[in-house]
Amino acid sequence: MIENINEILKKNQLSVTDSRRKILEMFQHTSGALAHADIEKQSGTLFDRVTIYRTLQTFVEKGIIHTIPTIDNSVKYALCKDACQAGHHHDNHVHFMCDECGTTYCLNNISIPQVQLPEGFRSTQTDVVVSGICKNCND
Amino acid sequence: MIENINEILKKNQLSVTDSRRKILEMFQHTSGALAHADIEKQSGTLFDRVTIYRTLQTFVEKGIIHTIPTIDNSVKYALCKDACQAGHHHDNHVHFMCDECGTTYCLNNISIPQVQLPEGFRSTQTDVVVSGICKNCND
DNA sequence: GTAACTGCAAAATATTTGCATCCTT
DNA sequence: AAGGATGCAAATATTTTGCAGTTAC
Numbered sequence: 001m002i003e004n005i006n007e008i009l010k011k012n013q014l015s016v017t018d019s020r021r022k023i024l025e026m027f028q029h030t031s032g033a034l035a036h037a038d039i040e041k042q043s044g045t046l047f048d049r050v051t052i053y054r055t056l057q058t059f060v061e062k063g064i065i066h067t068i069p070t071i072d073n074s075v076k077y078a079l080c081k082d083a084c085q086a087g088h089h090h091d092n093h094v095h096f097m098c099d100e101c102g103t104t105y106c107l108n109n110i111s112i113p114q115v116q117l118p119e120g121f122r123s124t125q126t127d128v129v130v131s132g133i134c135k136n137c138n139d
Numbered sequence: 140m141i142e143n144i145n146e147i148l149k150k151n152q153l154s155v156t157d158s159r160r161k162i163l164e165m166f167q168h169t170s171g172a173l174a175h176a177d178i179e180k181q182s183g184t185l186f187d188r189v190t191i192y193r194t195l196q197t198f199v200e201k202g203i204i205h206t207i208p209t210i211d212n213s214v215k216y217a218l219c220k221d222a223c224q225a226g227h228h229h230d231n232h233v234h235f236m237c238d239e240c241g242t243t244y245c246l247n248n249i250s251i252p253q254v255q256l257p258e259g260f261r262s263t264q265t266d267v268v269v270s271g272i273c274k275n276c277n278d
Numbered sequence: 279g280t281a282a283c284t285g286c287a288a289a290a291t292a293t294t295t296g297c298a299t300c301c302t303t
Numbered sequence: 304a305a306g307g308a309t310g311c312a313a314a315t316a317t318t319t320t321g322c323a324g325t326t327a328c
Contacts, residue, residue, distance in 0.1 A: 015282060015327050036317090048285050053318065055283095069208035069268050094254055099263065113252030115233055115267060120274030124238065128254060129208050129266040135259030154302050156308060175292085187310050192293065194308095283326070292317065300309070 004028075012062040019047040023055050024064070033068050033076040033095070033104035068095050068104060069127050078106050095127070098134035105134065143167075151201040158186040162194050163203070172207050172215040172234070172243035207234050207243060208266050217245050234266070237273035244273065 005024050009016050026034060026042055039052050056077055059065040068076045081093075094112065096105040112126050144163050148155050165173060165181055178191050195216055198204040207215045220232075233251065235244040251265050 017283065017327075019284075049317095050286080050319085051284055067210060067212060069210050069212070069266075071206065071208050071264075071266060073206055073208070073212055073214045075212045096256070096260060096262075107257065110255060110257070113254065115252065115269055116249060117235070117269065117271075118246065118249070118274070120277050121235060121269075121271060122277060123235075123269045123271040125210075125270045127208075127210060127268040127270075129268070130254055130256065130260075130262045131264040131266075132256075132260060132262035135257070138259050138261060154307065156302075158309075188292095189294085189311080190309055197308095279328105281326105281328090283324105285324085286322095288320085290317100290319070292315100294315070295313085296311105298309105298311090300307105302307080303305090 008064060012064060014058065014062065019051050019055055020058075022046065023052065024059070027065060027077070027079045031103075031105060033078040033106065035074055035076050069129055070095075070097060070104070071129060071131060076104055078104070081108065094130060096130045096132070096134065098137055099131055100133055100137040103134060103136070147203060151203060153197065153201065158190050158194055159197075161185065162191065163198070166204060166216070166218045170244060172217040172245065174213060174215045207245075208268055209234075209236060209243070210268060210270060215243050217243070220247065233269060235269045235271070235273065237276055238270055239272055239276040242273060242275070 005021050005028070006016050008024065009020055014020060022043060023039060026039060036052055036056065039056075040049060043052070056065070060067060060077070063080055065077045066080050068078055070076055078095075094107040094110045096107055097103075098105075107130075112128055115123070115126060117123055144160050144167070145155050147163065148159055153159060161182060162178060165178060175191055175195065178195075179188060182191070195204070199206060199216070202219055204216045205219050207217055209215055217234075233246040233249045235246055236242075237244075251267055254262070254265060256262055
């Protein structure tokens with residue numbers, strides 16, 4: 001797993017630093033999405049709040065993670081699939097937000113349905129955000 | 140139109156004030172969505188920034204407007220359809236954000252496609268956010 | 279050694295809260 | 304008249320920027 005992380009960073013021409021490794025690790029160890037606050041909480045005083053902002057921004061630019069549209073307009077990030085590239089995301093999967101526990105899931109196996117747009121509109125990306133009760137909270 | 144606005148406010152047990160009328164009017168006069176900043180810009184110094192925050196919050200609580208999930212996680216609001224009620228939105232329409240001009244459209248006539256969720260997940264709301272080039276910018 | 283990255287301080291923005299005053303009903 | 308709404312000031316929260324010191328390569 002550690003090799004994997006170094007690989008990802010190198011592949012994107014990023015130098016391997018503690019904060020980047022640690023943050024990337026967090027994303028790999030969660031099934032869902034992370035907010036800035038989640039990362040800050042998990043990392044304690046390990047690194048600066050500003051470093052988190054900059055790291056997340058860098059990861060988004062490189063196409064390592066992507067932001068998730070949320071109903072409450074909180075800012076959340078999740079790992080991109082391999083197909084993603086800098087500035088050109090293909091994260092065509094459904095996002096699910098649990099109303100109960102707040103966890104955000106990336107449902108990678110569910111394909112985005114095709115939407116018929118009106119005359120004159122051209123689509124480059126479609127995001128689907130489903131809210132409800134997740135598997136864990138449903139039991 | 141003015142009667143209509145008063146009606147909407149009264150129907151929701153809100154007293155009719157200048158700021159509420161004006162802000163509601165703005166929503167009726169736009170085809171898309173408005174951000175706090177848009178409203179502030181349009182209204183000039185007519186009323187306080189705080190009043191805009193509170194008015195938007197009130198409208199959301201009453202189900203007059205709803206927030207729109209956006210990819211850039213900016214906070215935008217749009218009018219709810221009549222079917223919406225306080226705390227229980229049925230704004231099941233597609234939102235379209237133009238990458239070029241930034242305008243957000245509510246495509247009311249396009250129905251939300253059904254999404255097949257994994258075992259154990261229960262959905263209460265589905266939001267679809269399409270990005271691309273809008274009719275205006277496409278010409 | 280050099281370019282890139284980080285931490286700290288501080289600025290800029292965005293949002294929330296308290297309270298006195300004003301307006302709607 | 305009474306309750307709710309607004310404006311102002313200020314507290315909080317969030318995000319960005321500049322710069323000097325540090326680290327990866």
